[in-house]
Amino acid sequence: MAPADLIDSGGKRAGGFGLLQSRLFWLVAVALIVMATVPSWASGYVLGVLTIAYYFGVFAMGWDLLFGYAGEVNFGPTFLIGVGAYAAGMLNSYAGLSVWPATFAGAAAAVIGGLMLALPALRLRGPYFGLITLVAVLLLQKLIVVFAAYTGGEIGMTVPSVLAIDPSVNYYYALVFMAVSGALLTAMARSPMGLILQAIGQDPIEAQALGFNVTKHKLVAFIVSAFFSGMAGALFVFYLGTVSVGAVVALGIDVQIIIAAVLGGRRTILGGALGAIFLIAASEYLRPIGELSNFVVAAVALAVLLFFPGGFLGWLLHPRAKS
Amino acid sequence: MLAMQILVDGFVVSALYGLGAIGFTIIFGVSGVLNLAHGGIMVTAAMIAWWAALSFGTYWGALAGVGAGVAAAYVTYYLVVRPIKFSPKIAEEEKEIFILTATLLWAIMIQEGIAYLFTSNPVTVRPLVPGVTAFLGVRTPTNELLIGVVCWLVIGLLYLFVNHTKLGKSVLAAAINPRGLALLGFDLPRIQAFVWGLYGLLAGIAGVLLATFIGASSNNVGDLTGSAFSIVVFGGLGSVPGSLIAAYIIGYFETATAYLVTPAIREMPALAILVLVLYLRPQGLLGRR
C-alpha cells in the first residue's frame, strides 16, 4: 500500500479527504475490475458465495451510514431488510407483481417502515434507540410467525419468480447493485449532508447549537439506509427464490451485519462491503470444520475488534492509527 | 381457578425474569457495560448443570451449573470486556459500541461452542424436587413453587448483602458513582471484578432454574439476552427495583396473554407495552437520566 505519510496525520477530516478519495478511488476501481472478471475463472460455487456476500455488503453499508455517520446504533437493520424482502416476496406471490416492480415496491415499503420506526425512535438516544430497533425486529418476526398462513411463518415461503438461474447472471446483478449502492452511499456520506451527519453523530448538542436540524438530518439518513436495505432484501429474496425469517429478519443476521460493518471499518461505507465479503467468504472457507465454523469466524472477528479496532479499511488507510 | 393459575404461574415466570435481569442491570450500573453475552452465560450454566447431573445427580449438577455461570462471567470480563475498556487504541466515546459488538461476538462463540459440544437440542434439568402441589387450588409442580421461593430468597440475600455489608455497600456506591468511589480510595477495578462474579452467580442460578422449568438450548442465547435487555431498559438502566417491577409487569402480561388469548402471541403485548413506555418515558420506570 502507499506510504502512510501521504496522509497528514492529524487531518483525517481536514486536508486528507481529496487525497484519500483519489487513493480509495483507484483501489476500488481495481477491485471492481477484478470482481467483474470473476465469472470467467471461478466456479458457480464461488459465484454463489460472492453473490450473497455482495448483498450483505449493501446491508452493511446501509448500516454504516446510520451508525458511522449519524451515530445511531441500529440493532435491527433486518427490520428494514425484512420489510423490503417480505413486501417484495408477498407482492410477487399474491399480487403477481413481476421481479423488478416488486423489488422497487419492497424498497418503498422499507422506506415507509423505516419512517414509522424512525419518527418516534429518533427521539431516543444510545441504548434506548438500540432497544427500540431491536424490538422492531422482534415484533416483525412475531407478526410474520403469527400470520404464517400468508408468510410461511418461521420456516419461510417460496416465491414464484427468481432473478435468474444462471449463477453468473445472478452474480452480475449483485455486483452492479453493490457497486451502485456503494457509490451513492459514499457520495452521500461525503456530501455536506454527510459531514453534518458526522458532526451530529459526534456531538449532537453542539450541532444543534450550530443551527442544524438534527432530527431532520437523521431522518434522511434513516430513509436512505432503509431504501438500500429494503431493496437489497428484495433482490436477495429473488436471488434465492425463498424468503424466511432466519434469512432476513433475525437478530443473528443483525449481528452479522454489525460485525461486517465494524470489521470493515466504521465511518467508511465501503468498509461494510469489505467486511461482508470477508465474513461470508471466511465462513464458507471454514465449512469443512463443520459446526465449529461459526465459532471460529466469531473468534476471528473478536480478535480483529480487539487488536485492530479501526477495522480493515481503517487499517488499510491509516496504518498508524491515532492513539 | 383461571385467575389463580395466572397468579401462580405469572409469579414464578416473573421471578425468574427478575433474577435473570438483576445481574444484567447491576453490571451496567457498576461498569457501564451492556453485556450482550448474558443469555450465553445463562445457557452455559444450564447446560453444565444438565451435563454434570448425568453423572453426579441433580444437586451437584445444579451446583456445577452455578459455578459454570460464575466462571463464564469472569471469562467474559477478562477476555472480552476488560481489554476493550483499557485499550488505548479505541476512543473513549466508541467503547460502548465496541463492547456491545464484542459481547455479541462472544455470545455467538458461546452459542456455537455449546451447540458443538451438546448439540442445539434443548435439555431439561431434572426438577430439584419432584411431584406436584395443590397451591391456591392450582395443581402446580412443586419445583415451580421452589423456583419462585429460590428467586426471592436470592433477591432477599442480595438486598441484605448490599445494604448491610461493607463490600456490598461499596458495590452499591460504585453503581451510583464510580468516580467518586475511586476518589475515596476504593480499589474500583477490584470492586468491578467482584461484581462480575456476583453477576455470574445470579445469572448462573437463573440459568439452572430456567433449565429445570422449561429447559434450555443453545438457541435460547439470543432470546434470553433480549428478554433481560428489554426488562432492564424498561425498568430503567441500573435500577434493581426498576428491573424487578418491569420483570413482573412483563411476566404477568405474558402469562395473562398466554392464558386469556393464546400462547402463540405470548410476547407481543409485552413488547408493545415496552415500545409505548420507551416513547412516553424513555429513561424507563425508575431510571435516572
Added chain:
Amino acid sequence: MLAITRRIATAVVLGSGALALGLGGPAQAASNKGPINIGVIAPYSAIDGASIINGAEMAVDDINAHGGIMGRKIKLFKYDNHFSATEGVRAFQRAVNQDHVVAMIGIWISEIALAMEPWSGRLKTPFIVTGAASTQIPKHVHDNYNAYKYTFHDWLNSAFLADGVCDSSHDLLVKPLGYKTAYVMSEDAAWTKPLDNEYLKCLPKAGLKVVGHTRFSPDTTDFTPVFNKIEGAKPDVIITGIAHVGLKPTVQWHDQQVPILMAGISAQAGASTFWKRTNGATEGIVTTSAAVKGAALTRKTVPFTDAYTKRFGTTPAYNAYTTNDAFYFLKAAIERAKSTNADKVVAQLEKTNYVGNIGRVQFYGKNEKYTHGLKYGPKYITGVALQWQHGDQVAIWPKKVAKSKVILPSWIKNKKHASK
C-alpha cells in the same frame, strides 16, 4: 421468554449454509468412471436431523462395501440446512452446480422440503424427501407433473399418518380402555394442517369424539396454559401432532402431571436419545413412528435397527429408516436406467418396488392423488405405534409386532374420565 430470535446459530453467518466441502476450486464434472455423488441434507443438530445423516452413512458404507452402484462407489455429500428454507435452497444449488450430485435425499421439515421442491425441477435433479410429511409435497407433483416430477416422497404423508393414529387409537384406546373423547393438539406447521384435518375426520370414525382442537406456535415456551385449557375440556386422551417441538410439551406434561394420556405423533420421541434429553419425562408417551426396535416389519427392520443402535448409540428415528431405504431403491433405479441421467432415473424410480426397512416401497402414479407419494396400507407401509414404557420404546401396534399394551403413567387414572 421474549422469544425473539431463535437460532442465532442458524443464521449467524448466513453464509453458513450447507456446503459439504470444496473450498472454491471448480469440481470435476461427473465422469462415467469416478464415484457417483449423492447428497443428503438435514439439520445436523436435531435428533431427527442427525438420524437422516446417520441412516445415509449406513446405506453408503454398506453399498460401497458390496461393490457400489454399477461398480462405482457412492461419494456422499452432506449438507446442513440449519432449519432454514433458505439454507436448504442454497445447499441444493451448490450440491448440483458445484458438487454435481445426481440426487438429493433427506429433509426433515415440510416447509423446507416445499421450498426445495421447485428447485428439483429447475436443477433437474431427483429429490427424495425422506423425513417431511406434508401432503403438499406429492400434490405439487400431481398438479404440475412436468416441472415437479423429480421429487419423490419417501415418507407417509400427514393424512396417512393421521389414519395410522386413528387406526391404532381405535385398537389401543377405544376398545381396551373405554376412551370416548379426544383433544387434538398440534404444532402450527405445514405438515400438521392435513394431519389435523384428517384427525378431525377419522377420530370420530375410530370412536373418539373430538372435544377440542388447539394449534400452538412452535415458539411456545410454556405449555401450562395449553394443558390448562385442554384439561378444562376433559378429554380422555390428547392426540398430538408434534415434531419440530418435542421436549417442552413432553417435559411439562410430565412435571405438571397432566392427568391425560398423550398419544398421536411425537416425532422426536421416536429416537431413544429423547429419554436422556427429557430426563425420562417421555415415559408413557405414545407415538407413531416408522419402526421400533424388536418389531420385525420386514426381515430388514431388526438388523438395521440393531446395527444403527450399535454404531450411533441411539435407536433410529423414523427418517433414518426411510433415508436408508432411499439409497437402496435409488441404486436400483440407477442400475435399471444404466445411467445417472435425471429423466431416466426418475422413470425408473417410478417403477420402484422395494422391500425396505419398514415395508414395501412403491410410489403412487401420475394420475393418482398423491403422485410420487409413498403407498400406504397393510401391504405397503403403515408405521408402528410405540409407547415409552420403563425407559424403553415398546411396540404396541399393529398387532403382528406388538410386544405390550398401553400402560398408563401413575398419575393418570384408569377410568373413563380422568378429571379430578
